[in-house]
Amino acid sequence: MATDNKTADTDQLQEFRDNRDLKLQDKKNENLTTLNLGPTHPATHGIFQNILQMDGEVIMDAVPTIGYIHRAFEKIAERRPFYQITPLTDRMNYCSSPINNMGYHMTVEKLLGIEIPKRAQYIRVIMMELARISDHLICNSILGVDSGAFTGFLYVMQEREHIYDIYEEVCGARLTTNMGRIGGMERDLSPKALHLIGEFLKRFPKVWAEFEKMLTRNRIFIDRTVGVGAITAERALSYGFTGPNLRATGVDYDVRVMNPYSSYDDFEFEIPIGAKGDTYDRYLVRNEEVWQSLKIIEQAYKNLPEGSYHADAPHYYLPPKQEVYTSMEALIYHFKIVMGEIDAPKGEVYHCVEGGNGELGFYLVSDGGRTPYRLHFRRPCFIYYQAYTEMIKGGQLADAILTLSSLNVIAGELDA
Amino acid sequence: MELTNENVLGKLIAQFGEESIFDAYNPDGIMTFTTTRENIIALIQYLYDDKDLQVQFLTTMAGIHFPDHKGKELCMMYQLHSLRHNYRLRIKVFIPAEDPVLPTLTNIYAAANWMEREAYDFYGFIFTGHPNLIRILNIEEMEYHPMLKQYPLEDQTREDKIDTYFGR
Numbered sequence: 001m002a003t004d005n006k007t008a009d010t011d012q013l014q015e016f017r018d019n020r021d022l023k024l025q026d027k028k029n030e031n032l033t034t035l036n037l038g039p040t041h042p043a044t045h046g047i048f049q050n051i052l053q054m055d056g057e058v059i060m061d062a063v064p065t066i067g068y069i070h071r072a073f074e075k076i077a078e079r080r081p082f083y084q085i086t087p088l089t090d091r092m093n094y095c096s097s098p099i100n101n102m103g104y105h106m107t108v109e110k111l112l113g114i115e116i117p118k119r120a121q122y123i124r125v126i127m128m129e130l131a132r133i134s135d136h137l138i139c140n141s142i143l144g145v146d147s148g149a150f151t152g153f154l155y156v157m158q159e160r161e162h163i164y165d166i167y168e169e170v171c172g173a174r175l176t177t178n179m180g181r182i183g184g185m186e187r188d189l190s191p192k193a194l195h196l197i198g199e200f201l202k203r204f205p206k207v208w209a210e211f212e213k214m215l216t217r218n219r220i221f222i223d224r225t226v227g228v229g230a231i232t233a234e235r236a237l238s239y240g241f242t243g244p245n246l247r248a249t250g251v252d253y254d255v256r257v258m259n260p261y262s263s264y265d266d267f268e269f270e271i272p273i274g275a276k277g278d279t280y281d282r283y284l285v286r287n288e289e290v291w292q293s294l295k296i297i298e299q300a301y302k303n304l305p306e307g308s309y310h311a312d313a314p315h316y317y318l319p320p321k322q323e324v325y326t327s328m329e330a331l332i333y334h335f336k337i338v339m340g341e342i343d344a345p346k347g348e349v350y351h352c353v354e355g356g357n358g359e360l361g362f363y364l365v366s367d368g369g370r371t372p373y374r375l376h377f378r379r380p381c382f383i384y385y386q387a388y389t390e391m392i393k394g395g396q397l398a399d400a401i402l403t404l405s406s407l408n409v410i411a412g413e414l415d416a
Numbered sequence: 417m418e419l420t421n422e423n424v425l426g427k428l429i430a431q432f433g434e435e436s437i438f439d440a441y442n443p444d445g446i447m448t449f450t451t452t453r454e455n456i457i458a459l460i461q462y463l464y465d466d467k468d469l470q471v472q473f474l475t476t477m478a479g480i481h482f483p484d485h486k487g488k489e490l491c492m493m494y495q496l497h498s499l500r501h502n503y504r505l506r507i508k509v510f511i512p513a514e515d516p517v518l519p520t521l522t523n524i525y526a527a528a529n530w531m532e533r534e535a536y537d538f539y540g541f542i543f544t545g546h547p548n549l550i551r552i553l554n555i556e557e558m559e560y561h562p563m564l565k566q567y568p569l570e571d572q573t574r575e576d577k578i579d580t581y582f583g584r
Contacts, residue, residue, distance in 0.1 A: 067553035074538075075562060079569040110444060237499075240474055240527030251499070258502050348443040350495060350506070352475075363478050363495070376478035376493075383476075386530045415553055 243358025
């Protein structure tokens with residue numbers, strides 16, 4: 001089989017190269033310029049390459065190349081015990097790692113059939129919404145930078161630092177968080193963490209209002225973004241758009257409402273949608289989502305239920321260290337979990353969460369072993385980035401940069 | 417019509433026959449069934465066009481390799497979503513490894529373009545009619561399809577690695 005494929009492969013490859021060279025030659029005859037944007041261009045905020053065919057300032061065609069930071073997570077996951085896969089998910093959308101972590105935990109919990117206590121679910125909601133705020137905050141402020149407004153970026157970046165302080169208090173890490181465990185959280189929210197969240201809820205609305213004031217009705221910003229990189233709802237759905245980018249086109253699909261997980265149905269919030277699906281609409285949708293996230297955090301923070309912060313699942317949830325030293329059962333479970341000697345039941349699950357960029361799905365096939373038989377990540381960035389060519393065609397180069405920023409393509413999630 | 421797993425399955429079997437829609441089960445609330453590669457495009461097109469179902473969103477595609485299933489080593493999983501009715505379903509197609517050919521879905525869903533390239537890249541699926549079937553995440557010169565089970569990951573506990581290369 002391998003040999004057959006090999007010949008098919010090389011033939012196809014040669015054919016592709018011939019075709020590509022031909023195409024480039026054709027384009028040369030038309031006096032078009034070939035421009036190599038990336039892979040390490042600072043304006044792309046990540047490692048993507050786009051070979052553009054330019055007619056003056058206008059983009060006629062683009063060939064995107066991805067895979068520069070592909071790390072084979074799906075393959076690596078097939079050899080790791082379930083709890084060691086969480087750090088891999090951090091590194092997909094590194095702007096909102098807690099959402100990835102918890103999406104993965106919920107997938108495994110679904111496979112194992114573990115019920116999570118309300119308190120743990122609420123803590124998860126708080127952390128996930130904080131992650132969403134930090135994700136949207138980066139996207140929108142970078143959009144400002146790309147259209148020439150650096151101030152707002154530095155101003156809200158400080159707030160991201162405060163969010164990272166909260167992460168640090170909850171799980172010890174700031175960027176690649178590895179937050180929570182299969183079965184709940186690793187520890188309860190400490191008084192300091194609660195204090196930091198309270199402070200954030202008080203301080204952040206003012207900051208975000210000022211940021212909005214700087215950009216939303218700013219003449220230069222509007223001129224640069226309205227009508228830029230627009231896509232219709234039909235095309236967006238065909239391209240598999242989800243998240244803020246889909247909602248900007250006017251489709252109100254949000255996983256938190258459609259398939260509520262982790263007690264999202266307990267909270268009051270709205271799903272902002274746009275109308276034209278252009279860069280400005282994407283900016284507005286993300287802005288409004290930040291307000292809605294704040295609303296959710298406030299509700300969860302006020303109504304944080306009493307109870308345990310993790311499920312009673314000794315086979316999968318690491319026991320507290322104190323018990324490991326003093327109790328035989330805890331020691332056994334600790335050893336078995338750490339050595340990866342826990343068999344998961346046979347099964348097949350799909351779970352999706354609303355990630356920073358859309359429906360982040362985990363398709364897990366277990367054959368009853370200690371590692372997943374197959375773990376597939378549905379990465380929203382990977383799926384919608386293929387529409388980028390269509391969105392920038394006929395536009396100007398400077399607009400292509402803005403479109404890329406407003407799509408919030410995260411290289412780690414794109415390449416997995 | 418209320419979209420329950422039984423209703424949808426009955427409707428599909430009535431349309432395509434029991435020899436085309438089989439092995440239906442429900443692992444996690446999402447109905448899963450198997451079809452043949454001859455029927456897959458017609459089936460997905462039918463799901464797309466049908467007024468009651470309106471399954472018009474391709475959530476994801478994932479290849480799976482079962483080296484022990486003789487004659488149907490490779491599995492392609494299509495997961496579809498009817499946003500109108502919030503109904504998800506999962507379709508599987510099993511094909512032999514010697515003949516990993518499937519028809520392309522790019523004429524129905526633009527999103528299938530890169531998903532199929534990914535499946536080709538990692539599992540070696542050949543999608544007939546695909547506009548640009550080349551590797552997407554791995555380098556073009558790669559000579560194998562790395563997600564197949566015959567390529568195991570390195571044993572992390574082996575001791576014959578030469579650590580001096582890595583400065584350890």
